[in-house]
Amino acid sequence: MPGDRRPTLSDVAARAGVSKSLVSLVMRDEPGAGPETRRRVLDAAAELGYQPDSRARLLRSGRSRLLGVVFGIQHAFHADLVTDLYTAARETGYELALSAVTPHRAEPEAITGLLQDRCEALILLGPQSPVASLARLAERLPVVAVARGVRSPAIDVVRNADADGLRRAVDHLVELGHRRIAHIDGGRAPGAADRRSGYRDAMRRHALGEGEGEWRGEGERRGQAERRGEGNPRGEGTRGGRGRRGGGDGIRIVRGGLTEEDGAAAARALLEDLPTAITVFNDRCATGVLDVLAREGLKVPGDVSVVGYDDSHLARLAHVDLTTIAQDTAMMSRLAVGRAVARVEGEPVQQREQVVAPHLVVRGTTGPVRAGRPRPRSRR
Amino acid sequence: MPGDRRPTLSDVAARAGVSKSLVSLVMRDEPGAGPETRRRVLDAAAELGYQPDSRARLLRSGRSRLLGVVFGIQHAFHADLVTDLYTAARETGYELALSAVTPHRAEPEAITGLLQDRCEALILLGPQSPVASLARLAERLPVVAVARGVRSPAIDVVRNADADGLRRAVDHLVELGHRRIAHIDGGRAPGAADRRSGYRDAMRRHALGEGEGEWRGEGERRGQAERRGEGNPRGEGTRGGRGRRGGGDGIRIVRGGLTEEDGAAAARALLEDLPTAITVFNDRCATGVLDVLAREGLKVPGDVSVVGYDDSHLARLAHVDLTTIAQDTAMMSRLAVGRAVARVEGEPVQQREQVVAPHLVVRGTTGPVRAGRPRPRSRR
């Protein structure tokens, strides 16, 4: 019952009739113990239900072999990354210490916890802290930012080529014959600026770039500041912008966001003058778009094609079956863990930033462009 | 830079010109140090960027003040719980240690990690392990199971009154005039059996209970075994059952599951003979139902009313706006943490099982029953 003291190394040693040192060796699978001794020790440990105390172990050895991971508990994409991070870490002999960012637990708090646990490096998923404070953090221990480009020489970055991803989405749609292609963006979310420019570049490359209009309902101009992605990417300023176009092809960017709701709002804004294809900031947002389209009685991909981003679980669901741009989370996780370990072990490092190529996953929401204008069946 | 040794208590003591004990006291905010000393120590600590080493601290004090939390990283509902668990823990002076279950990291592994961290109690969200192994675990330390009823005297349980929840859903629909009410269940997921019986009971109480038919496509009969909720609740046996009814009111249960996909499949099965209202195992599954209904051109709640379960983020999204049964995650989290702490501190405990009442949250997917039969616009 919970009340007996837990067995320690000494208990095992006593029971096996050997010294603590031997038990220590055996438990860590180090060479230096005879086979017979090894067996006796293992038996004793099993009988006592001995579990090594990681705290004492790490205290003494001076290192924790712990990689701290900060993630947003509400982010499906972070969940995918964490899953792969566990796998990647297992191969390196380091353990993961998880610390969640929640609506009531901000990033600094999540980080502090990990520092007290003496993590040897930090892997931050989509970090929201200002670059300056991340840089300060990096003075204390290696910091790897994943899925957000951080412009600081002190911080390693693993991200996917966002611009490239959107280029692939547009290329795919153009191949299918689409010319009226809109983009629902991610506002100030990490990666959103790059995805916007990827969309813009691709449109121009296909000679669909003329006639770009205002895209923010508030009439606010896009500035440099937003490229830095500072501030909270969620929950503010995501009201759907009004896409104003007089017809013809052209770049058309509507303010979206990270959530289903953002996507739904943006989709409603597009209904006035529907394009034949929509590229969306991420899968979650695309789900909201699909939902609105369905309620309007529009066929996907018959009337409108939709491309998401992330290849999250959502996209793979049979009834969603979303064509999307996949981020290679397994690769990104391996790189993040690898880099963290390299820094901890003082290995030389080439490039501070590692960019992973995304790839297109064609599913059921994209198809050839149709003749004639789709009409929404009704307004909700 | 990462390379200088981190400052220790002794460093701070030396810098402040006092003993380690004083620093220790000050850092823990314990009484016993003069105000002047306190200030000097705090300054020194700040200048050095000192962070206490939780491992050493806990090693020495003989306890970890750590509550281990095992959660499924893909479960949105678990994310809500973890969010609230952090909040609840903060008030008790205990810290949370998170350990995720992923597709490549099973529950036993997640638990082992926490044991090595010397957690003083374990809070398991929707544990999947067999009761026997949970009971064995409970011999070593207090174990609290959340959101799954575990029938073992050794384990504390915090769950919501699932049957009651479904009763509320049915009552609500009946008040709106519905009589043809179906239930899409959660298969063998934790809580699914209770929700089924809640649905059944409520239907009978409203004299809508006659005429229950087969509900599993496989022709399999419901047995006692499934009530125990053993085995993997995900991914198997979730093919949509065929609801066979000849018209008239009655109990109608269709096999669903936990995911959007399960809901979509079940909804398609219902299309043949559409009820006026559907109660669904959970919000995620209900989302799949809504999706299929929208694609069929059916109005919600005009043609069909839908009630979910969980009041997860999904349900709250403006464009989903799902009427649902809310589990009080804040309360459940408080109870779970409270119980874990009580066990750790040896306080006497009344009931092993704490059941939280769910409540109805009326949103936009339920409305008065309509005259006439809805017709699906088309088959997908």
Place this chain on the structure above:
DNA sequence: TTGAAAGCGCTAACAT
């Protein structure tokens, strides 16, 4: 191959 002893950074008990 094995064992004895020191000490990781901290807290608790006991001085002063």
Place this chain on the structure above:
DNA sequence: ATGTTAGCGCTTTCAA
């Protein structure tokens, strides 16, 4: 109010 000492459970010398 402050300092001294011992020792948590383990790993790491170092010696046998």
